[in-house]
Amino acid sequence: MLLLFATTFVIGVFGVMAGIGGGVLFVPLVSGFFPFHIDFVRGAGLFIALGSSLAAAPYLLRQNLASLRLAMPVALIASAFSIVGAQLGLWISELNPAYIQGALGVVILGIATIMLQTPIKEFPVVTGNDPVAKWLGLQGWFVEETTGERMNWTVHRAAVGLSGFVLVGLLAGIFGLGAGWANVPLLNLVMGAPLKIAVATSSFSLSITDTTAAWVYFNHGAVLPALVVPSLAGVMLGAMLGSRILPHVPAFMIRRLVIGVLMLAGARSVLKAFGW
């Protein structure tokens, strides 16, 4: 249990700093290297993502790094589809848990590859006057710590970006992954939000996105306090530390490290599905 706590503390620090949440690291690592059944790990994964997001959210919202206006439509779409994903995931697992374990490994390896090849931009150039973004009021500001200046931001391609959260919600529900791994590229690369806004809004919006899928697993009896509590305590403490370090570190360095861990965890999941 101490090993589980230590593992999840490190997951919490790096999950929030990389803007991917804890779930995407927790599920493949714990299902691959600990003895729990994958149903319990996925249920716990959603509460880990939810818990780490709740721990980080107050600070990020008060600093105006996380945007409530931007998070609301994103989380609404993802949370609705995560219910469908959670139902689908539990059904597939009942057929054969190895299907979920193997598919999880493939998805994790895919996520790591996408993260590796995706050129995240600190300040994307936003062109045009996007009508959906304007209608939803998707704009805001933050204070750049290095210069102390107020930086205004808005987004574009809102319709395309928001539709991407359908897939994000489905995968989050099926695998219990949280959704931060996809939130950042969608918010930053597709919609053009500055990297700090994308990372912080992603970290915050997980608390909304994952709530619905977490309740599906909870109501099916797939939430085990002995797995969730030490893991959640570890991830929350780690996330609190991570959210305070976040404004002071270059996010891309953390991402490189996280990509390496994801590749290892993904490969382990695939091997475990084949009984190795």
Place this chain on the structure above:
Amino acid sequence: MVNKPQSTDSDLRVDPEQLGYAQVVAWGNRLGVAVMLVGFIGYLSGLLPARIPPDTLLEIWSLPLPEFLAQTHSSTGWGWLQYLENGDTLALLGIALLGGVTLAGYLLLFVRFLGERKWRQWSMVVVEITLVVLVAANWIGAGH
């Protein structure tokens, strides 16, 4: 898009609904974590009775969900509420409270946006609240 206009202190005020939401999340999170930890420490230390003793749990936590539920005579949905005297079930209550924090925050937004007549944001809040209530109450995505 980012630009850099001259800023004053009044320009640096965060939206009040965002600050209110942050406050609800902070308090809700503390409450959920506190209940969860009290229950779990009571469970591990033996100060509170256990619904599933730790020694038994070690042997069955790798079982598929249907088998686990059958062996522990556990019910799905909200049936766990009848076992709240147990430490592990109290910890489960703390976890459920964490699952309710978003709902509490959105109820605040419901009132704020309604008062300010921000209908677009209010509509999104209504849909999100509906989804969370339906799924938490086990009316959609139900476990039987």
